[in-house]
Amino acid sequence: xxxxxxxxxxxxxxxxxxxxxxxxxxxxxxxxxxxxxxxxxxxxxxxxxxxxxxxxxxxxxxxxxxxxxxxxxxxxxxxxxxxxxxxxxxxxxxxxxxxxxxxxxxxxxxxxxxxxxxxxxxxxxxxxxxxxxxxxxxxxxxxxxxxxxxxxxxxxxxxxxxxxxxxxxxxxxxxxxxxxxxxxxxxxxxxxxxxxxxxxxxxxxxxxxxxxxxxxxxxxxxxxxxxxxxxxxxxxxxxxxxxxxxxxxxxxxxxxxxxxxxxxx
Amino acid sequence: xxxxxxxxxxxxxxxxxxxxxxxxxxxxxxxxxxxxxxxxxxxxxxxxxxxxxxxxxxxxxxxxxxxxxxxxxxxxxxxxxxxxxxxxxxxxxxxxxxxxxxxxxxxxxxxxxxxxxxxxxxxxxxxxxxxxxxxxxxxxxxxxxxxxxxxxxxxxxxxxxxxxxxxxxxxxxxxxxxxxxxxxxxxxxxxxxxxxxxxxxxxxxxxxxxxxxxxxxxxxxxxxxxxxxxxxxxxxxxxxxxxxxxxxxxxxxxxxxxxxxxxxxxxxxxxxxxxxxxxxxxxxxxxxxxxxxxxxxxxxxxxxxxxxxxxxxxxxxxxxxxxx
Ligand SMILES: Cc1cc2nc3c(=O)[nH]c(=O)nc-3n(C[C@H](O)[C@H](O)[C@H](O)COP(=O)(O)OP(=O)(O)OC[C@H]3O[C@@H](n4cnc5c(N)ncnc54)[C@H](O)[C@@H]3O)c2cc1C
Ligand SMILES: Nc1ncnc2c1ncn2[C@@H]1O[C@H](COP(=O)(O)O)[C@@H](O)[C@H]1O
Numbered sequence: 196x197x198x199x200x201x202x203x204x205x206x207x208x209x210x211x212x213x214x215x216x217x218x219x220x221x222x223x224x225x226x227x228x229x230x231x232x233x234x235x236x237x238x239x240x241x242x243x244x245x246x247x248x249x250x251x252x253x254x255x256x257x258x259x260x261x262x263x264x265x266x267x268x269x270x271x272x273x274x275x276x277x278x279x280x281x282x283x284x285x286x287x288x289x290x291x292x293x294x295x296x297x298x299x300x301x302x303x304x305x306x307x308x309x310x311x312x313x314x315x316x317x318x319x320x321x322x323x324x325x326x327x328x329x330x331x332x333x334x335x336x337x338x339x340x341x342x343x344x345x346x347x348x349x350x351x352x353x354x355x356x357x358x359x360x361x362x363x364x365x366x367x368x369x370x371x372x373x374x375x376x377x378x379x380x381x382x383x384x385x386x387x388x389x390x391x392x393x394x395x396x397x398x399x400x401x402x403x404x405x406x407x408x409x410x411x412x413x414x415x416x417x418x419x420x421x422x423x424x425x426x427x428x429x430x431x432x433x434x435x436x437x438x439x440x441x442x443x444x445x446x447x448x449x450x451x452x453x454x455x456x457x458x459x460x
Numbered sequence: 461x462x463x464x465x466x467x468x469x470x471x472x473x474x475x476x477x478x479x480x481x482x483x484x485x486x487x488x489x490x491x492x493x494x495x496x497x498x499x500x501x502x503x504x505x506x507x508x509x510x511x512x513x514x515x516x517x518x519x520x521x522x523x524x525x526x527x528x529x530x531x532x533x534x535x536x537x538x539x540x541x542x543x544x545x546x547x548x549x550x551x552x553x554x555x556x557x558x559x560x561x562x563x564x565x566x567x568x569x570x571x572x573x574x575x576x577x578x579x580x581x582x583x584x585x586x587x588x589x590x591x592x593x594x595x596x597x598x599x600x601x602x603x604x605x606x607x608x609x610x611x612x613x614x615x616x617x618x619x620x621x622x623x624x625x626x627x628x629x630x631x632x633x634x635x636x637x638x639x640x641x642x643x644x645x646x647x648x649x650x651x652x653x654x655x656x657x658x659x660x661x662x663x664x665x666x667x668x669x670x671x672x673x674x675x676x677x678x679x680x681x682x683x684x685x686x687x688x689x690x691x692x693x694x695x696x697x698x699x700x701x702x703x704x705x706x707x708x709x710x711x712x713x714x715x716x717x718x719x720x721x722x723x724x725x726x727x728x729x730x731x732x733x734x735x736x737x738x739x740x741x742x743x744x745x746x747x748x749x750x751x752x753x754x755x756x757x758x759x760x761x762x763x764x765x766x767x768x769x770x771x772x773x774x775x776x777x778x779x780x781x782x783x784x
Contacts, residue, residue, distance in 0.1 A: 208597045209672045209699070209730065211750035215599045224600065235699075293565065293575065316561075320596055324556075325565040325577045325615075332569035337534060337645035340562035354649070359471070359558035362654030362708065362715050365531070368647040380702035421574035421609070424602040427595065436747060436763035446764045447774035450746065451782055453762060457744060459666065459723045460690055460779055 196251035196347065198244040199304050201258045201314040201327070202237040202272055204265040206230070208319055217427045222290070224427065233268040236315025240377035242384040243345060244313055245276035251347060254278040256307060260288060260299050266400060274387035274395035285404040287412060292420035297329035299415060302408040305334060309372060311353070316341045316376040327376035338374040339367060343381050462495025462587075465549040467540070468502075468513050468520075469559055471531070472651060475509040478555040480623035482616050483516035485582065486553055487624065490518075492584055495550065499630070502539055504529035515626035521547075525637040530648040533563045535639060541570055542638035544611060551589060556615035568613040574606040577615040589614065597732055598755040618714070619737055657709030659693050666692035667721045667742075669712055671735075672699035673728020673749065673768055680705055682772045683727065689779045695719065697729045713738040728768045731756025748772070 206213055206229035216225045233241075244255045257272040257280040259265050269280045281303045288299060304312060312334070314327035324340070331338035343364060344356035351371045356364040358378050387395075405415060417423055439449045454460045464486040469476040479499070486497045499513035499520045506524060513520045521543065527535050540563075544552060552567075554560040556578045568575030579591040589612050591604040606612055661667060668687040674680060687694045694710065701711040712719055713735040720741030727748045729735060736759045739745060747760035748768050757763045764771055 206596070208599070211673070211754075214753065215596045217600065224596070239702075293577070294569070297569075322594065322597075323577050324561045325575070328562060328565035329569055329575075332566035338562075338566065339533075339646070341558055356652065357558065357562065358715055360714055361717075362711070363471075364652040364654075365558075366649040366652060367532070368649060370645050373645075379698065380708075383704060421607040422576040422591075422604050423607075424595075425605045426603045428601045428603070430594070430598070430601045432758045436745075436757045436760035438752075438757075438763045438765060443766060443770035443774040446766060446771060447778045450762065450764065450775060451778040454690075454723070454746075454779075455782060457723075459744065460782060 196247050196253040196311070197256070197309045198247055198253065199256045199258060199307055199309045199312045200237070200240050200244040200272065200277070201300055201312070202241060202268055203234040203259065203315070203318050204231050204261050204268045205234045205318060205320045207232045217429070221426050222424060231264065231267070233271065234315050234318050236317055236377055236379050238384045239379050239381050240313040240315050241272045241275060241277070242382045243377055246382060247311070247345070247347070248276065253310070256280065256309070258300060258303055259283070260291075260296065269400055270395050271387055273398045274391040275385055276391070277398070279398060280400040281403060282400055283403045283408065287405050287416050290417040290420065290423070291415060292422050292424070293323050293325045293329055294421055295415050295419040297326050297333055298410065298419065299408060300326070300330050301333040302410050303403060304330070311371060312336070312374045314374070314376050316378045324376070327374055331374035334374065336373050337369050338376070339369055340376040341378045342375045343378050345375065462490070462493040463547070463549040464490055464495055464497050464551045464553060465544065465547070466497065466499050466517070467552070467554045467560075468499050468509060469555050469557060470503055470506065470509055475512055476555070476557070477623060478557055478618045479513065480516055480626070481619065481621050482553050482555060483513065484624040485616060485621040486551075487516065489551070489582065489584060493550075498547070498549065500540070500543060502528040502536060510632045514630040514632055515628055516624070517628060517630040519630045520632045522632060522634045523637050524634060527637065527639065527643070531559050532643060532646055532648050533566070534646045535643040536563055537567050537570065538639045538643065539637070540567055544571060546638075549611060550587075552611060552613045554613065554615050556617050560615045564613055564615045571611060571613070573609045573611045573613055575613040576604045579614050579616050580620045582614060582616075588612075594733070597730055599753060617733065655709065657707055659709070661693055661695045661710060661712065661719055662717050664693040664695070664719065664721050666690055666723045667695045667712075667719060668692045668725045668727065669695040669697065669729060670700055670706070670727050671697040671729030674700065674705075677703070677705045679769065682769070682776070686772050686776045686779075689776045689783070692723070692725070697735050726756055726760065727772060729756055730754050731759055
């Protein structure tokens with residue numbers, strides 16, 4: 196069972212000190228103070244790929260579109276059990292939309308031998324939840340999105356559970372090769388071992404620029420995009436909460452007072 | 461020319477509310493462009509839904525076939541490709557739901573038309589749609605412009621447009637199934653309901669809810685102590701449930717539970733859309749978060765901008781004191 200897993204490097208938006216400021220171009224953000232991490236859902240996708248490999252043999256290939264700094268998340272996926280990696284890196288890939296991103300991934304994955312391609316179901320920065328399913332159609336493969344369980348039930352058949360609203364699971368059968376977009380919580384991602392980290396430093400990360408992808412300049416980046424994010428803005432928000440000021444001793448007195456007044460404690 | 465297709469969504473014997481929301485949005489856009497709104501209904505034994513859709517649309521296109529009884533992306537996509545090619549609507553609107561995100565992206569690729577997702581508002585500029593969507597967990601808005609095309613596919617966020625009153629009486633048009641060969645690459649099996657746990661948070665009158673801001677499982681006891689002092693039940697964001705620090709049945713939000721307590725105290729929760737849709741029914745919402753820009757403060761009545769590791773123990777003490 197060969198699995199390809201797509202991993203994106205994203206800013207850690209759960210960090211309260213990560214402020215998101217629009218830069219002077221209006222269509223980027225100031226990344227200088229970001230700490231970068233693997234996208235949450237992709238972390239689960241990596242684990243699921245490695246679990247399948249451990250159970251059914253085969254190889255795991257990690258694919259990323261990102262700058263050299265993204266090697267950090269790629270190496271971590273290799274340290275956990277990935278076998279090799281491809282990183283697509285070229286200035287001309289900047290501002291790629293859903294379509295151009297998926298097209299780039301397809302250019303790297305199309306020639307590989309695989310049974311399953313896994314992506315995360317959503318990237319925490321752009322929140323498209325679309326790249327995986329777009330990629331599937333470009334590779335002309337069946338797909339299932341928001342996958343919360345995977346079971347191999349035949350030579351070229353999987354039983355998967357898709358998570359729907361309210362936690363309802365839709366169980367379905369799907370033929371391989373296929374593309375699955377993995378939802379968080381499907382497994383318990385492992386930590387990389389020291390041995391794994393050492394081994395990973397020797398594994399190959401193949402870097403592909405535009406020429407290596409075989410795509411043309413007008414198929415990638417903004418030129419290759421059909422739904423382009425042209426301008427960021429600060430959201431217009433309605434009324435904000437009444438903020439209770441002071442240190443913890445003061446705010447806890449204020450809040451407990453309010454709760455008492457409202458008959459809540 | 462300016463016609464709008466809306467894919468109706470139904471599941472387990474119910475037409476989903478998101479359908480009426482998007483039909484309402486489509487109605488507003490059509491008024492501006494002079495087009496007509498068509499609800500596209502794929503299913504089996506769906507006359508009742510057709511009637512409901514008709515009061516929000518100018519026309520309901522019904523394909524009634526066992527093939528569509530339960531949702532299957534492969535079958536749905538083939539049918540939609542045929543219908544869209546035949547009818548050439550200008551806009552195709554689909555819910556950004558568990559169903560929609562599984563269907564709309566590949567549909568757009570097969571049609572070779574522009575697509576964007578999780579749209580919170582759409583306007584028409586001239587002939588073309590312009591979409592607004594959120595980035596970085598709701599901290600930034602982005603404006604999406606499309607390259608020229610005959611058709612645009614947009615997935616619309618649930619609850620972004622409230623459903624209107626309806627009051628139209630669209631024509632219901634039954635058509636033959638445009639898909640003639642059986643779909644085999646993907647097969648629906650069954651639905652499995654989420655497990656029910658020991659505490660039913662949908663019935664709780666007080667909820668203390670914990671998010672990723674708690675950082676470590678070893679900090680969880682301070683939340684348990686606060687909940688106990690307040691006489692509240694403990695609930696959580698998805699991040700905490702995914703980490704395995706609380707069971708799935710404690711999860712609040714779109715893929716968890718919808719709650720309606722008198723008090724919802726959100727601690728270390730950023731306020732992602734998928735979370736806050738689950739707390740619409742709460743009377744009083746209080747948020748404790750270190751980040752003054754956290755979206756949760758847009759939904760809260762009261763807020764404390766501080767480290768939860770400081771505020772939570774202090775609050776627990778005060779409440780214990782007050783209760784004597
Ligand atoms: C299809 C789908 C369905 C989903 N369904 C749900 C759902 O049902 N429920 C749900 O909750 N989510 C759901 N999500 C996930 C959702 O998008 C968010 O990722 C999730 O809600 C984030 O959880 P959080 O707020 O706990 O974590 P984060 O977004 O990481 O926020 C952590 C917060 O803690 C704050 N913080 C950090 N340290 C401290 C400190 N010391 N003191 C105080 N504050 C601190 C930070 O400022 C930040 O605001 C879903 C996502 C998808 C794609
Ligand atoms: N730059 C990238 N590099 C590798 N994978 C990506 C990239 N962008 C998106 N993906 C994959 O597509 C998934 C969904 O992203 P999105 O559709 O942008 O929400 C992510 O979880 C990744 O698995």
